[in-house]
Amino acid sequence: MPPPIVSSPRNPWIVLFCAAALVTIAMGIRQSFGLFLRPIELDLGIGREAFGLAIAVQNLILGLAQPFVGALADRHGAGRVAAAGGLLYALGLVLVSTISGAVGLNLTLGLLVGMSMTGVTFVVAIGAAVRAVPSDKRGLAAGIVTAGGSVGQFLLVPIAQGLIGAFGWRETFLIYAALAATMALLAIGISGRAAPATPLDQPTQSFAEALREAASHSGFWLLNAGFFVCGFHVAFIGTHLPAFLTDKGLDPAIGARALALVGLFNILGSYVFGMSADNWRKKHVLAAIYLGRAVVMALFLAFPVTPLSATIFACAMGFLWLGTVPLTSGLIGQIFGIRYMSTLFGIVFLSHQVGSFFGAWGAGYAYRVTGSYDFAWQASIAVAIIAAALHWPIRDAPMPRLDPAE
Template sequence: MTPPLVQHPTPRLSALQVLACGATIVTLSMGIRHGFGLWLQPITAAQGWTRETFAFALAIQNLSWGVFGIFAGMAADRFGAMRVLVGGAVLYALGLAGMALSPTPLTFALTAGILIGAAQAGTTYAVIYGVIGRQIPAEKRSWAMGVAAAAGSFGQFLMVPVEGWLISAFGWQEALLILGAAVLLIMPLALFLREPGFVGGVAPKREQTIVQAAREAFKYRSFQLLMAGYFVCGFQVVFIGVHMPSYLKDNGLSPQVASYALALIGLFNVIGTYAAGALGQRMAKRHILAFIYLARAVAISIFLIVPLSPASVYVFAAVMGVLWLSTVPPTNAVVAQIFGVAHLSMLGGFVFFSHQIGSFLGVWLGGYLYDRTGSYDIVWYISIALGVFAALINLPVRESPIVRGGPHRVEVAA
């Protein structure tokens, strides 16, 4: 039985406009975020805080991003992405300024944690992918999502060395204030993503309400499996992104090695995310996801076994870079493929919330267990086990469109 078509506005924004503006926004927003690990030691040393204090604030940030991402997605689906992006840019600037000027762990958690987390919810993938889903034809959607994700990776390659240079040249506080001014560039870019279907800021009529769409998704087994896999993605990448600079310094390597490693992750993830999006047009996305998670587990295992050196770090960074955010395009493309695009930003927000719960645990456990054991080893081992787990649970995912119209929703074999 062919599922009924969801009526949505005929695409009127050009693909070039959507991808150029969306990719630039993601480059800036994600690029700044990927460098936060560079501030761990300068801030804790200057403020006399423990690593757990810093890690807890960034854990709150990831959880806040996930929680607010759901509501940012709802707002983008209802009123269009432009308004959400502008609001997110303002919050981002305020959060970076607060991160620089916070005198206590509480205010640091409120600004670096809650405020920046809310800002990232309104300026990253869930909102941008909603625009892509509504404005790019289905036959090019996975590829377009890969382009946007690759932009986020390029932002890491571009911004992390810039952030390291800003810290060394101006100091950690001034560097954050400079970035706070730079992030406001998202506001004019958002104007070019004003979707013509949202006349007067009101969404076109939809087949389902928000509650109906959410209830349908959460009862669907494949949606549950995607959420579980994305939890693992968040745990692994945020633990590595935040704690690897300190892990390397603890083992006698210079801060420059960490900066170059994070930049390499971003550079090679341009390749990985683009490839994942392009391959998603040709092969089962569940197989792509299973391979990515298993390959991460293997890469981490080898990294821990071989002697640590700048060369081994750079090889690990390159391999992990290919796998870093390459889960994003196939995961979101599967959600769009199953449920359609009418509520894509909201459903993407729910999936991403699971990712951010994993992020919370990854970054917080890294600081917590380090402070108590003096080592990151336990968290590395957890990351390996979770990678194998995520590979296995993505294999049963069904990618075919959901069948509506009857009393039951049926998973159709892909």
């Protein structure tokens, strides 16, 4: 496959701003979906398992499509992909506001929104950002874009809670649809294609060769396994934490505040872990993040659930929330180079979304069967410990074909 012709380079700060803003809106809206569980449950009689299934379908579709969307962004440009994703996102949210049952919820919030998010979240945005900066700043760039998702969570989750209380859940989806449509304009700022191969940059590697190379590397599969766990945690907590806190007798506003605090503290965490990706061995930091998650969840369950404990948990988990993204994407770029980074990260992101499927739906299923979230919490702690162990043996040296500067 011949390499594409690169478009005119853009100001790195413009690319970083637009990439981060895209993720801010896309993930901010996405992280507010857990607040709609109880209103939809009460209004339409849709149970938690059904709502969790819709979010699980959304995550699974996002993952299944991501490798292909990443390949499109590598070849045809991130801007076009993001513009299409933003418009489709807006359409999906409009249609969610019209649903009357579980089938409609799965087709709109699940299928359509899941498809749309492939173009406006981490794979496409981070791929555009890391190509716009020097090689020694790629971890920081990925961290800045990742932090955008947390800014959105901090800002848009409380707004969603207020809008639901003031206008209702249907009207809130319509308002957020208008916000999602603005992503089509932001996409202009990340337009441009991946740079073609040069004599010093993977001179002969084709798309198929890149896939075979990654498939033959054990570290690639270990990263897939670790990111599965990350997805499980994020979907379980993001979807079910508000309902879990309400079950414990806390005010629904505390659940919204907890999700907002997760976003706020992940701004700091994403920045810190993004910088660490440029200074420390990424696999060791990843292992520490997963181990830290296990400790935080275990301590949360060991004490009575109160507004204070929920706040402390949200702050601690928020710091560890998406620090895995710049580190995981950074390892992929470090080991395999950036020419096909969006494609390879898209494959790893698929594993993340499979984990998200089980985190969102599985927790709802466990709740229906057992009447509590105890099993879901225990499973989250166990897989966190496993993920910490899996990252340690990753071979993180660049492939021999790469230029040292890569």
